[in-house]
Amino acid sequence: MTFTNPRSSEYPVEPLFLDRWSPRAFDGSAVPPSDLLTILDAARWAPSAFNSQPWRFVYAVKGTPDFDKLLGLLNDFNKSWASDAGALVFLLSKTHLLPPGAQDEVPSYSHSLDAGAAWGSAALQASLLGYAAHGMTGIHLDKVHEVLGVPDGYRAELAFAIGKRGDKAKLPEGLQARETPSPRKPLAEVAFEGTFKA
Numbered sequence: 458m459t460f461t462n463p464r465s466s467e468y469p470v471e472p473l474f475l476d477r478w479s480p481r482a483f484d485g486s487a488v489p490p491s492d493l494l495t496i497l498d499a500a501r502w503a504p505s506a507f508n509s510q511p512w513r514f515v516y517a518v519k520g521t522p523d524f525d526k527l528l529g530l531l532n533d534f535n536k537s538w539a540s541d542a543g544a545l546v547f548l549l550s551k552t553h554l555l556p557p558g559a560q561d562e563v564p565s566y567s568h569s570l571d572a573g574a575a576w577g578s579a580a581l582q583a584s585l586l587g588y589a590a591h592g593m594t595g596i597h598l599d600k601v602h603e604v605l606g607v608p609d610g611y612r613a614e615l616a617f618a619i620g621k622r623g624d625k626a627k628l629p630e631g632l633q634a635r636e637t638p639s640p641r642k643p644l645a646e647v648a649f650e651g652t653f654k655a
């Protein structure tokens with residue numbers, strides 16, 4: 458299968474940033490655990506406040522009972538396409554951290570931000586390995602803690618599907634049209650020298 462990528466950047470960024478995107482058509486093959494753990498290993502090298510590393514991952518590989526358990530936490534829309542992914546991952550973040558030298562944990566200002574950096578690294582590592590990763594917040598947030606056995610003190614951030622890209626013809630028509638790398642706002646609309654421009 459040949460895939461083209463219509464994206465172009467304004468400055469000479471590394472191609473991996475443009476090559477990563479979020480398809481919904483997967484080929485249904487399981488992600489080998491060694492590849493999945495490579496992706497999560499890359500994620501844990503993300504930066505975080507006080508190196509607190511608030512990210513936690515709960516994962517499952519296609520074809521296992523755990524995969525069906527995690528799939529059941531997605532909303533119906535996401536379930537409809539993510540069922541063909543080769544692995545599912547739920548990302549949680551620890552809401553409190555222990556500052557250096559402190560006796561007690563304090564609320565972390567940036568636990569979600571830090572977890573987001575880890576998700577970004579996971580998505581890029583997946584892409585570099587020839588997989589696609591697709592993030593989702595369309596999940597049954599009220600059920601995540603109970604179903605996955607997550608204790609208090611962790612926030613469910615997002616789930617992501619990982620897999621090899623598949624034929625978009627098997628997606629519903631509306632989704633087939635969206636099965637292409639999305640554009641971005643111009644850099645000048647999001648990056649300001651000195652003063653914010655609304």
Ligand SMILES: Cc1cc2nc3c(=O)[nH]c(=O)nc-3n(C[C@H](O)[C@H](O)[C@H](O)COP(=O)(O)O)c2cc1C
Nearest residue numbers: 477478479480535591592593594595596615638639
């Ligand atoms: C936090 C987050 C939540 C998302 N939730 C969903 C979702 O529930 N369902 C879905 O199909 N895509 C979801 N996406 C995918 C985004 O729509 C996609 O990343 C965005 O349109 C940019 O496209 P790209 O990733 O292909 O560059 C989510 C992405 C992120 C980062």
